[in-house]
Amino acid sequence: VSIGAHFFWEGFHTSADVKNYYVWLESEGEITKGYFTGTNVTNTEMWGVTLPVLATLRVSPRWNINFGPYLSYYFKQTFAGEVYDNNDGVGYLREETPVGNKILMSRENPTPYPDDFADNMVPLNVGIELGADWKALHRVNVFGKLDWGLSDIWSPNFEAISFRMYPIYATVGVAYRY
Numbered sequence: 001v002s003i004g005a006h007f008f009w010e011g012f013h014t015s016a017d018v019k020n021y022y023v024w025l026e027s028e029g030e031i032t033k034g035y036f037t038g039t040n041v042t043n044t045e046m047w048g049v050t051l052p053v054l055a056t057l058r059v060s061p062r063w064n065i066n067f068g069p070y071l072s073y074y075f076k077q078t079f080a081g082e083v084y085d086n087n088d089g090v091g092y093l094r095e096e097t098p099v100g101n102k103i104l105m106s107r108e109n110p111t112p113y114p115d116d117f118a119d120n121m122v123p124l125n126v127g128i129e130l131g132a133d134w135k136a137l138h139r140v141n142v143f144g145k146l147d148w149g150l151s152d153i154w155s156p157n158f159e160a161i162s163f164r165m166y167p168i169y170a171t172v173g174v175a176y177r178y
Contacts, residue, residue: 002054002066010169011045017086020098024160025083026114033160035098038091038105042081042113046121046167048074050147052129062135070147072125072167079117082110113160120158125149125167133175141175 020035054068084107085091091105105111131145149167 002056003052004054005049005051007047007049008072009045009047010167011043013041013043015039015041020094022162023083023093024114025093025111027111031114032093032095032103034093034095034100034103036083036093036105038083039086039107040081040083041110042079044079045076046074046078047076048072050129054129054131064133066129066131066145068129070127070129072127072147072149074121074123074125077118077121077123079113079121081113081117084110117160120155120160121153122151122155124151125153126151127167139177141177142173143175144170144172146170 017038018040019037021037021040023034023036023040025032025034025036050070050072052068052070054066056064056066058064083091083093084105091107093103093105093111095101095103127147127149129145129147131143133141133143136142147167147169151166152164153167154161154165
């Protein structure tokens with residue numbers, strides 16, 4: 001059994017053409033809810049510490065596999081995004097329902113997510129970690145791990161994004177032992 005602590009910076013950037021994507025947007029201080037069609041850009045960063053408790057199996061003198069639960073605490077979280085028309089010139093929000101009032105969006109004047117999205121992110125995450133390391137040379141190890149979050153990053157009453165989001169991250173690296 002091994003325990004530890006690792007500090008991390010995780011995040012993602014994505015740009016996708018979407019159709020009828022439910023979202024909240026902010027324009028001139030007003031929140032508009034509805035179904036967006038066009039290009040959606042999202043950026044997020046999460047800084048924190050993970051405390052894993054892992055069972056380690058020595059498969060051979062050169063191979064180790066470890067598995068177990070972890071708890072992550074995020075001390076800084078950001079979540080920002082914007083929407084605009086796609087390359088075909090299609091960009092609009094239908095207010096409240098998929099057939100509601102149509103608001104056009106343009107690339108020249110993107111419409112952002114509300115500033116308080118990150119305030120609705122939960123600071124704790126529970127998950128499972130699976131890892132392996134291989135002693136490639138006398139002092140060189142190659143390792144990899146997968147962290148799979150089991151709890152949603154959003155607070156239960158957050159409605160601005162209509163689906164659950166779970167942090168899933170992989171790490172691959174080389175370590176030199178003195």
